[in-house]
Amino acid sequence: MENKKKEDELKETQYQDNLSRIKHRIVVISGKGGVGKSTTAVNLAYGLAFSGKKVGVIDVDIHGPSIAKMMGIEGKLLQADAKSGRPTPIKVHDNMFVLTIATLMPNQDDPLIWRGPLKMGIIKQFLQDIEWPEIDYLVVDCPPGTGDEPLSIIQLLGNVDGSVIVSTPQDVAFLDARKTIKFSEKLNVPILGLVENMASFACPHCGEAIDLFKGEGALKAAEDFGVEILGNIPVDVNIPKTTDSGRPYIYDFGKTAGAKEFTKIVHRIIEKVENVKIN
Numbered sequence: 112m113e114n115k116k117k118e119d120e121l122k123e124t125q126y127q128d129n130l131s132r133i134k135h136r137i138v139v140i141s142g143k144g145g146v147g148k149s150t151t152a153v154n155l156a157y158g159l160a161f162s163g164k165k166v167g168v169i170d171v172d173i174h175g176p177s178i179a180k181m182m183g184i185e186g187k188l189l190q191a192d193a194k195s196g197r198p199t200p201i202k203v204h205d206n207m208f209v210l211t212i213a214t215l216m217p218n219q220d221d222p223l224i225w226r227g228p229l230k231m232g233i234i235k236q237f238l239q240d241i242e243w244p245e246i247d248y249l250v251v252d253c254p255p256g257t258g259d260e261p262l263s264i265i266q267l268l269g270n271v272d273g274s275v276i277v278s279t280p281q282d283v284a285f286l287d288a289r290k291t292i293k294f295s296e297k298l299n300v301p302i303l304g305l306v307e308n309m310a311s312f313a314c315p316h317c318g319e320a321i322d323l324f325k326g327e328g329a330l331k332a333a334e335d336f337g338v339e340i341l342g343n344i345p346v347d348v349n350i351p352k353t354t355d356s357g358r359p360y361i362y363d364f365g366k367t368a369g370a371k372e373f374t375k376i377v378h379r380i381i382e383k384v385e386n387v388k389i390n
Contacts, residue, residue: 125197126239133167133249135384136268137303140294141277142287144255147308147344148277150354151373152252153181155275157359158377160207164247167200169237170211171264172254173230179213183357189214189241197242208244210237231263238267248384255287257294265298272384273303275341280307285332292336303383304341305333306376311345342376345369 139152152168160166170178179185182203189198189210200208212233251268253261265271274295278288288305295302333340344350347369353360361373378389 122239126235129238129241129243130269132243132245133268134246135248135272136251136270137248137272137275137380137384138251138253138261138265138268138300139275139277140253140257140261140291141255142257142285142289142291143278146255146277146279147350148255149177149181149252150350150360151275151277151306151308151344152250153178153354154359154361154370154373155377155380156207156248156250157361158373159248159250159381160204161362162377162381163206164381165206165245166208167243167246167249168207168209168252169249169264170209170213170252171234171237171260172252173212173233173260175254176211176213178209178211178252180357181354182209184209184214185357187214192242195242197240199242199244208246210241230259234260234263235267257290261294262298265300271300273301273380275303275306275380276338277306277308279309282331289332289336292332292338296336302336302338303380304339304376306341307343309346310343339379341379342372344372 139148139155141148156166156168168178168182170176184201184203187201189201191197192199200210201214203209251264253264276288276291278285292302332338345368347364347367349364349367350360350369353363361370364370381387382389
């Protein structure tokens with residue numbers, strides 16, 4: 112019993128130490144799947160890193176993790192810290208660190224058939240048993256919806272600086288996004304804003320913007336809840352190309368309209384979180 116008590120105290124100390132190393136905490140959420148939430152999370156993380164911030168990324172999508180592929184770390188497993196002996200997140204760049212359930216699984220094809228308590232347990236391990244460095248921003252990529260994973264990570268992180276809600280333009284997608292807005296409000300998480308993904312498509316022949324998904328869901332949600340639209344990401348064939356190859360779209364195609372929009376979103380998030388003005 113005494114040993115168990117000491118072990119629990121040690122784990123709690125590790126957990127609190129890790130939280131103290133994270134300056135700002137952002138969760139990226141969506142009401143439904145397939146809207147580009149993980150793509151947004153990855154490019155926001157890279158944008159913050161390119162702005163000189165030290166960034167950590169956690170993928171809490173336990174059943175369908177995609178961050179490992181998008182960040183080019185597929186097949187890489189966690190390594191132990193030489194000093195503490197505890198595993199460390201994977202270092203993608205000098206100021207970018209990533210943790211996903213995929214880095215704990217030797218066979219990426221194996222499904223995780225877990226119920227809620229097991230998922231809560233592994234998410235807590237991400238914050239408790241991992242040796243995290245000092246970071247300026249932690250970006251959390253959540254699975255779609257308002258279930259176990261986003262609820263668990265928000266409760267475990269404590270003070271969350273804000274949520275970024277991703278949706279596509281059509282009204283039916285924003286029916287789910289509105290629930291995500293209410294979810295953030297009920298958990299007392301400030302809403303940094305909405306990202307409208309796949310907002311338009313530039314005709315390759317004439318350059319005219321075409322609205323592939325009709326709807327005013329983003330505008331209506333912003334008006335109804337007093338939430339800012341952080342940006343509108345157009346459809347760009349280079350986005351899936353870079354995510355499939357584990358490269359940052361915001362960097363490789365930095366001169367495109369989509370990358371410039373992501374950069375604008377990153378700057379706006381920094382302004383809102385740090386109360387600074389970026390020119």
